[in-house]
Amino acid sequence: MIIYGKNPVIEALRANKPVEKILVAHDSHPPYQVVKLCKERGIKIQRVPRQRIEELTGTKKNQGILALISPVPFIPYQQLFKMAFEKKGYFLVLDHITDPQNAGNLIRTCEVFGGVGVLMPKDRSFPINQTVVKASSGAVFYLAFSRVPSLKKALEEFKNAGGSVVVVERGGEDIRETNFELPCALVLGSEGEGVSKSVLELADKVLSIPMVGKVNSLNVSSAGAIAMWEVFKKFLTKS
Incomplete structure (x- = not known):
């Protein structure tokens, strides 16, 4: 959802709406209240050409500012962890995955295979x-x-509470042979850079998907689907 104009954007921030980011025209300045509220909430302000603002809002009367609001609310990560522990299940960690199509495919698979949700970084992540x-x-x-x-x-907090962190990355053990400890955080990295080093160092297990074809690589959404199926089989053995 898009809202535009100084006052509507300010009120959306004050009302704690799930604002993805603020776009401001290059030739204008965001109001002080917007800068202050965005800083407090860790929301990114992005400078773009005024034409881009006009294209998104469909009008020239936009005061050079708009807010992109998520169709779903975000919850504290502690609440996500609690859900995983209560269900003895898993959640996805999408580490700097920016492509909306891949993200959407992964989210769909996560829901189908019983995941409770998705954890992502504020920076360099998909909207x-x-x-x-x-x-x-x-x-x-x-x-x-x-x-x-x-x-x-x-x-780190999830691990300290008793959860396990499982990373899907090259060079790990065969995913078919592993025994998943639930609840777990299932980590997938971007196709270009893979899982961040700082997250990789936290892993209780690093798992790889064996391949025999000449291409020898999988799209992240395909790799994620295979990994989630392997976790889901753990639920099947419990039921």
């Missing part, structure tokens, strides 16, 4: 927009989402 909603086939409305400044710190 929950119309593309994600469509790619997920609406699964975004059935999962919990949490954003954190530091995946490392949040996952």
Whole structure:
């Protein structure tokens, strides 16, 4: 959802709406209240050409500012962890995955295979927009989402509470042979950079998917689907 104009944007921030980010035209300045509230809430302010603001709002009467509001609310990461412990299940950790199509596919699979939600970093992460909603086939409305400044710190807290951190990355043990300890955080990294070093160092297990083809690589949403199926089989043996 898009709202525009100085006062509507300020009121959305004051009302603690799930604002993804603020776009401000290059030739204008954001109000002091917007800068202050964004700083307090860790919301990014992005400078763009005025034409971009006009394209998104469909009008020239936009005061050079708009807010992108997520269609789903974000919850504290502690609440997401609690849900995983109560269900003895898992949640996804999407480490700097920015592509909305991949994110939507992963979210859809997560919901189908019993995951409780998604943890993601505030920076360099996908927006929950119309593309994600469509790619997920609406699964975004059935999962919990949490954003954190530091995946490392949040996952350290999860481990200290008794959870396990499982990373899907090259060079690990065969995913078919592992025994998942639940609840767990299932970590997937971007296709270009993989899982962050700081998160990789926290891993209780690093798992890899064996491949025999000439291409020898999988799209992150495909790799994630395989990994989530392996975790889901743990639920099947319990039921």
